[in-house]
Amino acid sequence: xxxxxxxxxxxxxxxxxxxxxxxxxxxxxxxxxxxxxxxxxxxxxxxxxxxxxxxxxxxxxxxxxxxxxxxxxxxxxxxxxxxxxxxxxxxxxxxxxxxxxxxxxxxxxxxxxxxxxxxxxxxxxxxxxxxxxxxxxxxxxxxxxxxxxxxxxxxxxxxxxxxxxxxxxxxxxxxxxxxxxxxxxxxxx
Numbered sequence: 001x002x003x004x005x006x007x008x009x010x011x012x013x014x015x016x017x018x019x020x021x022x023x024x025x026x027x028x029x030x031x032x033x034x035x036x037x038x039x040x041x042x043x044x045x046x047x048x049x050x051x052x053x054x055x056x057x058x059x060x061x062x063x064x065x066x067x068x069x070x071x072x073x074x075x076x077x078x079x080x081x082x083x084x085x086x087x088x089x090x091x092x093x094x095x096x097x098x099x100x101x102x103x104x105x106x107x108x109x110x111x112x113x114x115x116x117x118x119x120x121x122x123x124x125x126x127x128x129x130x131x132x133x134x135x136x137x138x139x140x141x142x143x144x145x146x147x148x149x150x151x152x153x154x155x156x157x158x159x160x161x162x163x164x165x166x167x168x169x170x171x172x173x174x175x176x177x178x179x180x181x182x183x184x185x186x187x188x189x
Contacts, residue, residue: 019037019039019040020037020038021035021037021038022035022036022037023035024049028051028052030049030051031049031052031053032049032050032051032052033049034047034048034049035047035049041063042063043060043061043062043063044060044061044063045058045059045060045061046058046059047059047060047074048074050076053074053076054077054078055074055076055077056073056074057072057073057074058071058072058073058074059071062088064088066088067086068086068087068088069085069086070084070085070086071083071084071086072084072085072097078099078100079097079100079101080097080098080099080100081096081097082095082096082097083097089111090111091108091109091110091111092108092109093107093108093109094106094107095107095108095120096120101120101122101123102123102124103120103121103122103123104120105118105119105120106118106120112134112135113134114131114132114133114134114135115131115134116129116131117130118130118131118144124144124146124147125144125147125148126144126145126146126147127143127144128142129141129142131144131149136157137157137158138155138156138157139155139156140153140154140155141153141155141156142166148168149166149168149169150167150168151165152164152165152166153165153166155171159179160177160178160179160180161177161178161180162175162176162177162188163176164176164188174187174188174189175188176188
């Protein structure tokens with residue numbers, strides 16, 4: 001359940017004399033308004049600047065290739081608001097950002113086919129959400145704390161459903177197994 005945190009287009013803005021900049025400037029000579037910026041590392045940003053920082057809607061294309069890019073909103077140079085990040089391994093995050101990190105509601109489609117949809121905080125799964133393991137045929141629905149399935153929740157597989165309390169993604173304490181195919185239940189103590 002890794003979330004490619006290494007890609008960062010925040011705080012890489014370069015001084016005015018580096019790279020190539022095509023766009024408007026304010027009275028202080030700062031990047032301001034709609035623009036296209038070719039950064040010295042080969043990255044490209046097209047979008048809106050305010051007082052020298054990316055602010056508003058924009059598209060940031062990483063020179064790494066393979067379609068690695070961010071399309072969405074910025075605030076004061078950081079990804080902020082609604083946006084979609086396309087990672088180099090094929091993973092895609094579509095959701096809200098705050099201060100450059102996944103935060104709020106979002107959906108992350110992992111390269112291996114797994115999907116997490118729910119709440120995020122500081123770049124990690126946090127709050128209510130559902131994680132589906134494609135290969136295992138297993139779905140975790142419930143509470144996440146700092147990226148880990150914790151507290152009340154439910155695990156569903158093809159053969160059973162377990163509802164109860166979890167600690168570090170493992171059932172703990174009292175819970176209930178339901179076996180829909182055979183029509184029976186079992187309480188776990």
